[in-house]
Amino acid sequence: MNCPYCGYSDSRVIDSRDVNEGIRRRRQCLSCEKRFTTYERLQPAGLFIIKKDQRREEFNREKLLGGIRKACEKRPLPTGAIEKLVDEIESGLYHLGKSEIPSTLIGDMVMDKLKDLDYIAYIRFASVYREFADIQALKEAVDNLVVTPRDKIHPGQLPLIPENHVNGKKRILPQG
Numbered sequence: 001m002n003c004p005y006c007g008y009s010d011s012r013v014i015d016s017r018d019v020n021e022g023i024r025r026r027r028q029c030l031s032c033e034k035r036f037t038t039y040e041r042l043q044p045a046g047l048f049i050i051k052k053d054q055r056r057e058e059f060n061r062e063k064l065l066g067g068i069r070k071a072c073e074k075r076p077l078p079t080g081a082i083e084k085l086v087d088e089i090e091s092g093l094y095h096l097g098k099s100e101i102p103s104t105l106i107g108d109m110v111m112d113k114l115k116d117l118d119y120i121a122y123i124r125f126a127s128v129y130r131e132f133a134d135i136q137a138l139k140e141a142v143d144n145l146v147v148t149p150r151d152k153i154h155p156g157q158l159p160l161i162p163e164n165h166v167n168g169k170k171r172i173l174p175q176g
């Protein structure tokens with residue numbers, strides 16, 4: 001497997017562990033030293049995605065990673081946050097123990113995680129994934145972003161001037 005960052009063909013294994021249907025390995029590129037994850041399946045049967053038109057396509061981690069990276073473009077995310085998110089989704093999928101998984105389930109998993117990670121990225125992903133089919137949901141998501149400071153003031157807040165000093169009542173100051 002070539003490095004997804006620079007394309008270099010050699011990497012060293014930092015960590016490997018068994019997951020449901022294979023071995024997950026953390027690798028470090030010998031050229032650019034960035035880290036990435038690979039899955040090696042023990043069973044020849046891979047994980048297939050059922051697309052909206054019912055076609056099957058083999059699950060492709062890089063494709064999923066690419067889609068999420070695009071949604072997170074120029075967002076102030078900590079290093080490794082996107083990789084971690086994809087790791088979680090991938091191991092979640094393998095833990096389902098199924099050979100075929102609907103693409104909508106993966107989309108929902110991604111949206112769920114992105115929502116917590118970065119709201120802008122979440123909206124970007126949702127707008128692509130849902131193909132603007134659900135404009136109302138998208139509008140609501142955008143509306144939730146706009147919270148002006150005024151909205152934060154509670155209407156029942158105590159007035160700054162005590163009641164007995166307003167309402168036409170005047171304080172009579174002693175005259176010198």
Ligand SMILES: [Zn+2]
Nearest residue numbers: 003006029032
């Ligand atoms: Zn590299």
